[in-house]
Amino acid sequence: MASDDTAAQNGGPISRRLVLGRFATASAVSGTFLLSSTAFARATKHAAAASPKQGPRPPAPLVMLDPGHGGKDPGAIGVSGTYEKHVALATARELKRQLEIGGRYRVELTRARDVFIPLDDRVGLAQRRGAALFVSMHADAMPDDPSVRGASVYTLANAASDAQTAALAKRENSADRFLGAAFHDASPDVAKILASLVRQETRAGSARIALALVHSLDRSLPMLPNAARHAGFQVLKAADIPSVLVEMGFMSNGKDEAALRQEGHRKLVAEAMKRAVDGWFLATGRAIVADGRTG
Numbered sequence: 001m002a003s004d005d006t007a008a009q010n011g012g013p014i015s016r017r018l019v020l021g022r023f024a025t026a027s028a029v030s031g032t033f034l035l036s037s038t039a040f041a042r043a044t045k046h047a048a049a050a051s052p053k054q055g056p057r058p059p060a061p062l063v064m065l066d067p068g069h070g071g072k073d074p075g076a077i078g079v080s081g082t083y084e085k086h087v088a089l090a091t092a093r094e095l096k097r098q099l100e101i102g103g104r105y106r107v108e109l110t111r112a113r114d115v116f117i118p119l120d121d122r123v124g125l126a127q128r129r130g131a132a133l134f135v136s137m138h139a140d141a142m143p144d145d146p147s148v149r150g151a152s153v154y155t156l157a158n159a160a161s162d163a164q165t166a167a168l169a170k171r172e173n174s175a176d177r178f179l180g181a182a183f184h185d186a187s188p189d190v191a192k193i194l195a196s197l198v199r200q201e202t203r204a205g206s207a208r209i210a211l212a213l214v215h216s217l218d219r220s221l222p223m224l225p226n227a228a229r230h231a232g233f234q235v236l237k238a239a240d241i242p243s244v245l246v247e248m249g250f251m252s253n254g255k256d257e258a259a260l261r262q263e264g265h266r267k268l269v270a271e272a273m274k275r276a277v278d279g280w281f282l283a284t285g286r287a288i289v290a291d292g293r294t295g
């Protein structure tokens with residue numbers, strides 16, 4: 001499939017890079033959109049580098065994995081005392097290891113150890129580093145109903161899709177309660193339309209990775225009913241990076257918690273997520289195979 005740049009040059013669908021290149025002076029941080037100025041620099045640099053046939057090839061795309069919680073924020077605490085933050089980090093490390101095999105991606109973690117990182121900083125790091133994909137990794141809890149188990153995958157919604165997901169979004173966003181009100185709006189009217197265009201493309205990419213994850217995880221794990229869900233997660237609000245949040249199971253369910261404590265099970269989860277990431281990059285034409293060709 002053609003890359004973004006090729007499509008733009010051939011008069012194909014309007015691409016994020018083209019849009020960004022034309023409006024490269026604006027930096028939009030407006031309301032629900034977080035669009036970094038470095039994203040513009042990155043986009044124009046890529047656009048300039050990609051048009052001629054010669055010149056250095058772009059580096060392998062960067063996948064930013066985001067293990068939820070950390071440090072003073074344990075996340076959900078399992079029925080036998082397991083902390084979500086530890087499960088999230090262990091699985092993210094395993095997924096990083098698997099994704100790095102073959103050299104098709106660069107992979108970074110928003111946190112590589114047990115430290116607290118505010119939600120906005122996680123998004124900001126992904127933007128500064130020029131991530132092509134952002135995957136937040138969690139394990140949920142529903143103490144009132146320990147029978148509920150299974151994995152689910154979330155993309156950003158302005159309004160949560162149901163009461164359950166609204167409550168979940170509240171719990172995950174409350175990680176910032178340790179910091180106070182860190183999120184404040186600046187709303188320059190410049191680039192509102194631009195931000196909207198970029199967000200539309202990003203949302204399409206987010207929806208594709210979410211569906212890929214649901215299909216892939218469904219082959220390996222119990223899933224929640226209607227496992228592709230929407231919620232207002234703060235950490236999914238990068239306007240310019242397709243972003244998804246995976247709840248790998250329920251810490252409040254004995255079977256899910258026991259499974260997530262096991263290295264073998266976490267490998268299965270990571271393998272399923274890797275299949276989805278591979279498929280997503282292939283479908284978007286942005287995968288770089290080991291010898292540097294676009295795959």
Ligand SMILES: [Zn+2]
Pocket residue numbers: 068069075076084137138139140172
């Ligand atoms: Zn969580």
